[in-house]
Amino acid sequence: MNDHRQPAEQLGHASAEQTAAAYSADTAPAPLPPALVSAILRDPDSPYYPSKIVVFCDECGTESARDYMVSTEQTSAERLEVARRHLRAEGWQCDATGDFCPEHRTPPSAVVLAEVAYERARQDQRWGEQNHPDGTGPRVPALVGALCYADEAADRARLACQSAARSGKTTWRLVLGEEVLEALAEDDPAKLRSELLQVAAVAVAWVEAIDRRQAAVERPSGGRDAGNRR
Numbered sequence: 001m002n003d004h005r006q007p008a009e010q011l012g013h014a015s016a017e018q019t020a021a022a023y024s025a026d027t028a029p030a031p032l033p034p035a036l037v038s039a040i041l042r043d044p045d046s047p048y049y050p051s052k053i054v055v056f057c058d059e060c061g062t063e064s065a066r067d068y069m070v071s072t073e074q075t076s077a078e079r080l081e082v083a084r085r086h087l088r089a090e091g092w093q094c095d096a097t098g099d100f101c102p103e104h105r106t107p108p109s110a111v112v113l114a115e116v117a118y119e120r121a122r123q124d125q126r127w128g129e130q131n132h133p134d135g136t137g138p139r140v141p142a143l144v145g146a147l148c149y150a151d152e153a154a155d156r157a158r159l160a161c162q163s164a165a166r167s168g169k170t171t172w173r174l175v176l177g178e179e180v181l182e183a184l185a186e187d188d189p190a191k192l193r194s195e196l197l198q199v200a201a202v203a204v205a206w207v208e209a210i211d212r213r214q215a216a217v218e219r220p221s222g223g224r225d226a227g228n229r230r
């Protein structure tokens with residue numbers, strides 16, 4: 001009798017390694033090459049099969065319904081994660097708080113500010129309520145060693161920032177440094193308060209920039225309309 005199984009490559013079977021590589025948790029989501037999809041479909045031994053997964057925006061109900069290749073070996077949570085991973089690369093927010101379309105995702109600032117609030121709660125828990133004198137003013141040491149007074153340091157930091165901006169060499173170090181030194185040089189409580197809010201805002205902006213950089217690294221190369229609809 002004939003063994004009518006042909007060599008795997010003639011049938012176009014995907015090897016277990018190819019299939020696993022296409023679906024492993026750390027690969028960036030990308031459309032599968034059609035050849036690989038049909039190879040998987042034709043392979044009677046493959047645990048993968050196409051399945052329609054619908055994800056709704058918790059805010060507006062916008063739905064994304066698409067076919068994804070999932071495996072019989074995946075739990076239902078893992079299958080949903082396949083879809084969520086694709087949607088995240090297209091700007092959706094899919095996390096423990098729910099699923100949100102690009103229009104209704106939490107603005108990055110709100111995410112970072114929530115982290116700031118969390119850190120504040122943690123500080124209170126660890127150190128208790130803190131009440132220190134301000135210790136600021138134009139004639140106090142800028143930081144610890146009195147290399148120069150705070151107002152002079154703030155002026156220098158401002159000049160450094162301006163000159164960096166003119167030559168396109170602005171860095172977060174310079175920007176945050178300027179805000180911090182301006183706060184240290186302030187002796188009026190209302191103005192000190194406003195400087196401290198600027199310090200916090202710049203620190204938050206810096207964190208957001210780090211997050212964007214990280215997201216760009218994780219985004220699939222040439223990834224369609226990935227991430228941005230603004």
Ligand SMILES: [Zn+2]
Nearest residue numbers: 057060101104
């Ligand atoms: Zn929505």
